[in-house]
Amino acid sequence: MTLKLTYFDIRGLAEPIRLLLNDQEIPFEDNRISREEWAEMKSTMIFAQLPCLHIGTETIVQSAAILRHLGRIYGLNGSTESETSFIDMFSEGLRDLRTKYFTMIKTDYEDGKEAYITETLPGELLRIEKLFCTFNNGENFVSGDKLSYADYALFELLDIHLILTPTALNGTPALKRFHGRFAERPNMRLYLNKRAELNPFVSGNGKQ
Numbered sequence: 001m002t003l004k005l006t007y008f009d010i011r012g013l014a015e016p017i018r019l020l021l022n023d024q025e026i027p028f029e030d031n032r033i034s035r036e037e038w039a040e041m042k043s044t045m046i047f048a049q050l051p052c053l054h055i056g057t058e059t060i061v062q063s064a065a066i067l068r069h070l071g072r073i074y075g076l077n078g079s080t081e082s083e084t085s086f087i088d089m090f091s092e093g094l095r096d097l098r099t100k101y102f103t104m105i106k107t108d109y110e111d112g113k114e115a116y117i118t119e120t121l122p123g124e125l126l127r128i129e130k131l132f133c134t135f136n137n138g139e140n141f142v143s144g145d146k147l148s149y150a151d152y153a154l155f156e157l158l159d160i161h162l163i164l165t166p167t168a169l170n171g172t173p174a175l176k177r178f179h180g181r182f183a184e185r186p187n188m189r190l191y192l193n194k195r196a197e198l199n200p201f202v203s204g205n206g207k208q
């Protein structure tokens with residue numbers, strides 16, 4: 001089965017998907033397109049947006065649907081209904097914070113960054129940390145002993161906040177430990193080192 005992930009040459013909404021594929025050693029074509037190519041392609045996309053995953057003969061869009069699809073087929077979606085629901089719930093919570101982050105980055109970076117860092121972020125991260133500590137006191141993965149797609153989404157969300165402010169995780173020690181641990185998974189380390197050479201922007205407007 002061939003996999004082709006199409007997105008822009010930024011981290012954005014595709015990066016948790018790239019992290020999962022690289023960490024799991026799933027071969028895929030990382031198709032990073034230019035704005036000119038996008039202008040040609042936009043009208044052919046289901047919701048006129050990216051990312052898009054071609055997987056065999058299937059086409060899947062919507063970043064969360066892509067991540068969940070990969071989670072289901074590669075065994076990264078929990079082992080019971082209750083685990084899967086927890087993973088979904090956790091991911092949707094992450095999505096809410098990611099939306100706040102990208103809204104600030106895209107619409108209010110100059111005026112809103114400081115307030116986001118000092119007023120919005122600490123409470124949001126504390127809530128995520130509390131939920132993360134549900135299983136094994138946060139010493140393993142989101143859903144306990146078993147890795148899931150949510151771990152990739154969590155890692156990327158923490159990582160982009162560390163770019164925004166290097167002290168982002170100082171008030172959430174379990175999340176900080178998770179970030180450090182996860183970055184040292186051998187395939188993650190390989191990918192992160194490779195990515196560091198290219199250093200793509202988090203967002204299309206170059207603010208991060």
Ligand SMILES: N[C@@H](CCC(=O)N[C@@H](CS)C(=O)NCC(=O)O)C(=O)O
Nearest residue numbers: 012013048049050051061062063064
């Ligand atoms: N809900 C969608 C949002 C997709 C989205 O906002 N994509 C943006 C890039 S991050 C896009 O395609 N922008 C180009 C455009 O709308 O023309 C998802 O999660 O995949």
